[in-house]
Amino acid sequence: MKKLFLLLILSGQILAQNKSIIGSVKDTQNESVIGATVKLMNSIDSSFVKGEITDINGNFLLQNLSSGSYFLEITSIGFLKYTSVKRTLDEQQTKVELPVIILLPAKSTTLNEVVVSAKKQLIEQEIDKTVVNVGTMISAASSNTLEVLEKTPGISVDAQGNINLYGKSGAMVLIDGRSTYMSGTDLVAYLKSLPGGLLEKLELMDNPPAKYDAAGSSIINIILKKNKARGLTGNLSSGMSMGQKRRVNNSVNFNLNRQKINWFWGIDQSLDHDYTEETSQRTIFNDEKISIANIQSKNYSNYKSNSLNGRFGADFTLNEKTILGVQFFLQNRPRSDDANYINTTATQDFKGNNSGKIDWNSKSANLNFNHKFNSKGHELSGDLNILNYQSGGLRSFNRVTENVLFDNKLSSNINIYNFKTDYSLPLGKGANLESGIKASFVKNDNDALFRDEFSAIIYNRSNHFIYHENINAGYVNFRKSINKKLSLQMGLRAENTNILGELLANESVAYQRFNQNFTNLFPSVFLSYNLDSLKNHNLSFNFTRRVNRPNYQHFNPFLNYVDAYNYTQGNPDLQPFYLNLVRFKYQYKSIYTLGFGYDGADGILGEITIREGETFIRKPFNTGIGNRIFINHNLTLQPTKWLSSTLYFQVARFDIKSNINGETNHTVFFTARLSTNQQISFGKGWSSELSAQYKTEERIYPTTVLARGSVYYSMQKKILKDKGAIKLNINDIFHSDTYRERVENFQNIYQNRVNINDTQRIGLAFSYRFGNEKYARKRRNRDNSASEETERVQ
Secondary structure, eight states: OHHHHHHHHHHHHHHHHOEEEEEEEEETTOOBOTTOEEEEEETTTOOEEEEEEOOTTSEEEEEEEOSEEEEEEEEOTTBOOEEOOOEEEOSSOOEEEOOOEEEOBOTTSOHHHHHHHHOOOSEEEOSSOEEEOGGGOGGGGGSBHHHHHHHSTTEEEOTTOOEEETTBSOEEEEETTEEOOOOHHHHHHHHHHSBGGGEEEEEEESSOOTTSOSBSSEEEEEEEOOOOBSEEEEEEEEEEEESSSEEEEEEEEEEEEETTEEEEEEEEEEEEEEEEEEEEEEEEEOTTSOEEEEEEEEEEEEEEEEEEEEEEEEEEEOSSSEEEEEEEEEEEEEEEEEEEEEEEOSSOEEEEEEEEEEEEEEEEEEEEEEEESSTTSOEEEEEEEEEEEEEEEEEEEEETTTTEEEEEEEEEEEEEEEEEEEEEEEEETTEEEEEEEEEEEEEEEEEEEEEETTSOBOTTTOEEEEEEEEEEEEEEEEEEEOSSSEEEEEEEEEEEEEEEEEEOOOSSSOOEEEEEEEEEEEEEEEEEEESSTTSOEEEEEEEEEEEEOOOGGGGOOOEEEOSSSEEEEOOTTOOOEEEEEEEEEEEETTTEEEEEEEEEEEEEEEEEEEEETTEEEEEEEEEEEEEEEEEEEEEEEEEETTEEEEEEEEEEEEEEEEEETTEEEEEEEEEEEEEEEEEEEEETTEEEEEEEEEEOOEEETTEEEOOEEEEEEEEEEEETTTTEEEEEEEESTTOOOOEEEEEEEETTEEEEEEEEESOOEEEEEEEEEEEOOTTBOOOOOOOOOSBOOOOOOO
16 A cells, blocks of 8 residues: 555656647748757746757757746857746646747847848859859849840750750750750740749759759759748739830749648749741752752741749648648640741742641649658658640641642640659768659640641641650669768669650551660769868769650651741651760869860751752751760859859860761861850949850751850849849840851752841849748758650640
8 A cells, every 4th residue: 555655656746747848949041040058947046957959950848847937048159049938837738839939140140241141143053063043133034034044154045946055955944853845946935934033043954963864965954933931922023025026024923831831822924926037048059069949038927925824832741751742833825926938939939928826735733742751861752743735726828829728727735644753861971872763654646637728628738646655764873972072973774765656647648657665774973072171172073874865746757838848847767866975074162163075976866958859848867976075164253242253165176977868977166155244233222234145156067057146234223122123134235146057068959047036125124022031941952853854845
């Protein structure tokens, strides 16, 4: 009985002490304060009761406490001392969960110092990529995304809509780590529909690691702005530019962060209006080099689209280790165009026009998750994507000279499904192992039905092409910090590709079918060595193997009518284009970078215009093999507080052996690219930006693209307590960004072609961010692993 009595007393004492106080400590930027000292003090005599240190997430737990009245004292280097209000623990209040405790910075840290340290440079160099902070580009708010890319050092866009990075064609464009699944004119139209004010930064990866798909010679990852604050926050921007045509870009975005759910949504509206004035002169010779025909073509087209984009999503924090996210995207982009052409020969003029109205829609959904097994980097993530692109409309053709009328009813439906998962496992002692798998399925159903003026089907011009593609991939990647100066990364990616294409039969067109099945390995090696203990000087080496796959429509063998003398056609015999890339780089902080590189290419892809009689057909080919040796240089300086200057240039030597349609050629040429950006701050919220780009002529047999350049100027005034800004932008001041090419002695043809677009423009924009910015929620960003496939939908 005595033992039972003592046991009851002891149990009562244990229960009386089983009380706790839980809390977390953060700074004014909502960053977790690690290692802060938390003291529990008796409120009666201010005596010390118990102490704790905040963990890696800023959390603390004081437990096994007795009933009583207490207060907290929290200290950390660089912050003011925090003293809480009195808290009482008793039999009814056994557990106290405190709201987030915010530590204020020490008085010695001035506001001016904070502002200066937070200022971003236009270009920042990292070991595996170059980061372009678009927010520092004044002209972005009144521009669309394509215009922002064209102003970015190292990026160029050719007349066919191919985006090149550092002189290499076939760059893969991602939006927040996800593929757009578009290329050529469709990708250009999509990028034009995204307002530049939406962009936060660009990640330029010349040699992506094994985690990314092997497709594409390089990667341009467009990161959109994300609100990162508690409560309701957002931003809006509105811009208009005028050349010969008017363009408008508007966007508004909201973010609502409440407890364990973060909601985000936004709407963008874009009006794109452009013209293309194309002239060409073709001379046909016989084998004795005597001119036998001259054809002059003039084509003036007027293009207009009005797009509306919507996105909605949420991140759900299921527990402290698991986050589940969902996103939905919708876009509607109706477009119209009208073109008039004249083809002039020695005997007569052929006149005509064609016009079209196309409605383009896209819908996509994404489900993603991230689970952290611990705080040391052991995690599992995955993404499931469903995408659908639909377009349809009518294009009318009128060959005035021959009094011929017909139209083309277009219909396209593309379905894409993919899943990817990534696993990261820290191995200790600076080592980490990553692995992942991915599967994607694509079906592209493209139907073009031609009818004459009496609505009778023109079978020899109509075609129905269906394309199926399945890519299965897996990778493993190992990283190891060998010592404080040397680090190593090695990866291997395997991809299995299965392609099936069908041209369906009609009364005039025979059924055609082709298929390709192949498996490839893509190794990668990265080495990084710090020359000093402060890591200011760094040497790096990397090797990767990449592949460029043809666009889906490039396989379509059907002959498509453009005008009386011009057609386009796909090529089902196309093969992938493989590259072996080697890079050496020296880097000093984010100030100076000097790089050397070698690219070896086998099966180069290119579109060539071939002649059949007096008819010209633009068709893709595997043109040959070649290599490129180059030097890259990037310098970013801030000689004064009011001036920031960036200079980039590249010099490259190309050596290409071509075999096109039975004609061979060996071409060696040099090319150079130069870009510069000057940002000037005048004080009182005024700033300006002057940038220029120039590239010398490039020759890839049989086409020579002539030199071109452009100059841009922008000015900005911050208003509304620096939350708003008014921006003036002048694009292509001298209207010098004109595409010119010539073809010499190919199939006895000499040709000159010039494309002029509405690039000389003046724009005005307004932007404003709203909401509480005191408690910015700093989220760890990860590469969105939904899909890095090459955007090859047309």
